[in-house]
Amino acid sequence: MPPLLFWIFxxxxxxxxxxxxxxRNPVASALSLVVSFLGLAALFMSLDxxxxxxxxxxxxxxxIMVLFLFIIMLLDLxxxxxxxxxxxxxxxxxLVALAxxxxxxxxxxxxxxxxxxxPPLVGSTTDDVRNIGLLLFDNYNAPFQIVGILxxxxxVGVVLLSKREVR
Amino acid sequence: MAITVPRPNxxxxxxxxxxxxxxxxxxxxxxxxxxxFGRTKVTMEYPxxxxxxxxxxxxxxxxxxxxxxxxxxxxxxxxxxxxxxxPRAIKMVPGELPRTDRFAKVEKFPEExxxxxxxxxxxxxxxxxxxxxxxxxxxxxxxxxxxREDMVxxxxxxxxxGGVMHGVVLKWNEKK
Amino acid sequence: MxxxxxxxxxxxxxxxxxxxxxxxxxxxxYAERRVSAFMQDRLGPNRVxxxxxxxxxxxxxxxxxxxxxxxxxxxxxxxxxAPCLALIPALITIAVVPFGSTLFGVPMVIADVNVGILYVxxxxxxxxxxxxxxxxxxxxxYPFLGGVRSSSQMISYELSLGLAVIPVFLVVGNLRLTSVVxxxxxxxxxxxxxxxxxxxxxxxxxTIPMFISFVVFMIAVFAETNRLPFDLPExxxxxxxxxxxxxxxxxxxxxxxxxxxxxxxxxxxxxxxxFGGWHFPGIPDGAHGWVFGLINIALxxxxxxxxxxIFMWVRWTLPRFRFDQLMxxxxxxxxxxxxxxxxxxxxxxxxxxx
Numbered sequence: 001m002p003p004l005l006f007w008i009f010x011x012x013x014x015x016x017x018x019x020x021x022x023x024r025n026p027v028a029s030a031l032s033l034v035v036s037f038l039g040l041a042a043l044f045m046s047l048d049x050x051x052x053x054x055x056x057x058x059x060x061x062x063x064i065m066v067l068f069l070f071i072i073m074l075l076d077l078x079x080x081x082x083x084x085x086x087x088x089x090x091x092x093x094x095l096v097a098l099a100x101x102x103x104x105x106x107x108x109x110x111x112x113x114x115x116x117x118x119p120p121l122v123g124s125t126t127d128d129v130r131n132i133g134l135l136l137f138d139n140y141n142a143p144f145q146i147v148g149i150l151x152x153x154x155x156v157g158v159v160l161l162s163k164r165e166v167r
Numbered sequence: 168m169a170i171t172v173p174r175p176n177x178x179x180x181x182x183x184x185x186x187x188x189x190x191x192x193x194x195x196x197x198x199x200x201x202x203x204f205g206r207t208k209v210t211m212e213y214p215x216x217x218x219x220x221x222x223x224x225x226x227x228x229x230x231x232x233x234x235x236x237x238x239x240x241x242x243x244x245x246x247x248x249x250x251x252x253x254p255r256a257i258k259m260v261p262g263e264l265p266r267t268d269r270f271a272k273v274e275k276f277p278e279e280x281x282x283x284x285x286x287x288x289x290x291x292x293x294x295x296x297x298x299x300x301x302x303x304x305x306x307x308x309x310x311x312x313x314x315r316e317d318m319v320x321x322x323x324x325x326x327x328x329g330g331v332m333h334g335v336v337l338k339w340n341e342k343k
Numbered sequence: 344m345x346x347x348x349x350x351x352x353x354x355x356x357x358x359x360x361x362x363x364x365x366x367x368x369x370x371x372x373y374a375e376r377r378v379s380a381f382m383q384d385r386l387g388p389n390r391v392x393x394x395x396x397x398x399x400x401x402x403x404x405x406x407x408x409x410x411x412x413x414x415x416x417x418x419x420x421x422x423x424x425a426p427c428l429a430l431i432p433a434l435i436t437i438a439v440v441p442f443g444s445t446l447f448g449v450p451m452v453i454a455d456v457n458v459g460i461l462y463v464x465x466x467x468x469x470x471x472x473x474x475x476x477x478x479x480x481x482x483x484x485y486p487f488l489g490g491v492r493s494s495s496q497m498i499s500y501e502l503s504l505g506l507a508v509i510p511v512f513l514v515v516g517n518l519r520l521t522s523v524v525x526x527x528x529x530x531x532x533x534x535x536x537x538x539x540x541x542x543x544x545x546x547x548x549x550t551i552p553m554f555i556s557f558v559v560f561m562i563a564v565f566a567e568t569n570r571l572p573f574d575l576p577e578x579x580x581x582x583x584x585x586x587x588x589x590x591x592x593x594x595x596x597x598x599x600x601x602x603x604x605x606x607x608x609x610x611x612x613x614x615x616x617x618f619g620g621w622h623f624p625g626i627p628d629g630a631h632g633w634v635f636g637l638i639n640i641a642l643x644x645x646x647x648x649x650x651x652x653i654f655m656w657v658r659w660t661l662p663r664f665r666f667d668q669l670m671x672x673x674x675x676x677x678x679x680x681x682x683x684x685x686x687x688x689x690x691x692x693x694x695x696x697x
Contacts, residue, residue: 062501069494070494073478073479127457195382195656196656199381199656210384
């Protein structure tokens, strides 16, 4: 992927990520989050990680955010009124954010791997779906099954909880 | 009192719904196929095929004014139709006949007679109420125009639709 | 990324979109009206041009010339955004579907990605945003109910949709849609194995779960594209048109086109997964000359047209479901059938090496 596209998608992601926080209308925030997810998926795909990118869209943008939107709309949340900005708190928050950013830059800059040139990506001929599948079912089969049971337990719990409420 | 409608007990074949769905699909496909092969008698295609010859005698189409055998407008501008018209489609300006006219002492005549066909509901009350048998509902039904102005039938248009009526006024004799 | 690749891709995108999909969408509307008329012993639109064939042109001209009106109290930005969001996912689904073999050596698929079917599901799941936003932004109760119904219906049936195709990919062993077609060329269509190597008994055994898979997938596509008998989000009699009640003119037309485009991409998917894509026994692929390449493309779209006819046929036969029936059918019936189907296919694959 040309660097231009990387910058476009990264910018898209960051701008809409900020819009999630800044927007006062909950529906607008949710939709901004969707666009941000799409940008993230595009970045994944630029690394030839099609599977992760598509799952990002399918699960987060396609299912979870639809449910979020569904709930927001059902609750009929109105846009919040703009409060008076607490300058001291904002300045403090900005300071923390800047400190975190500096820290990340410092750590990444001193990392040994960061000094080296990034190795060329494996060509897009590799089947990342196949690799993920093999890895999951060969190397990490037991944890995978345990996660499956965990999810099943959670599902049964949800069914039970919703049933009790009906009765 | 509420009535409980008994639900039919379905056996397993009916409860599967699939046979019913397939039967329904077969019916619609049969109609489709018959239509494709032209075996279905279709509805009349209106502008090409018309049913004008078969319109019943009492058909209520566009109202129109008639002349008598001498060519005089039968309407005497009594304004009964104007009053009875439920949607108030009829507008009339009565005028006096000139003194020289034979009927100047007994009759008026409509100077203007407008029927707004946008408003007309073809109820036929004007025909019913007219004491002179001057207004009739004809069999014209395709009344069109590009503007609202076009849809107002003026006196000359009404007379053109109406034509000539022979004979004397028989209305009250018939009613006896 | 060489210029040849970029040029051919652009040509493919423009060609497939403007020469095939969009005309097909507009003529699907015409076909729907004619087919429905024929099924009800009527004639349908037959005035504009020979047999009414220019009706879509007249419709589009009418819709374009209408006032693009937005009612008071709508959320204007999202009100305008929603029709676009409804149309675009339906159109870009076609990107991964192989609609032909090769033409002058260029494979006739816009993007042959290795996550093919997942891409389709991901994009299709984005399609719900247009409808939900339209319902919300209209600020009116009927569209809102339509939007809410649509989102719950789409989420419910996406499960059956996803589970129904798993048997196909269990057999093929690859998520790429082109490899699904290639497998079917070698081993016979999934729905009709006698076209390929018909002596193989395992193929015949696989046909039963494949047919169940096909039926469940087809029904889930009906639900995903909001077609009758599952058109509850836009039920005219209950919701006065549902999510597009407040829309008029070209914005309404975009919803309409989006629905038909979703139907076409759904049909294209059905054809690719179960009916062998562009393959027809006895007709060679595009490597034997460009004529065959074109014939393959025509074959694919002919099959799509037949599936679309089935869509219309069902629509004008069956009545609408009640919403609780719809949900029960989706969660208690098709979900389980699809799940069991996966186990059956996996069992056949494991114990009956083909």
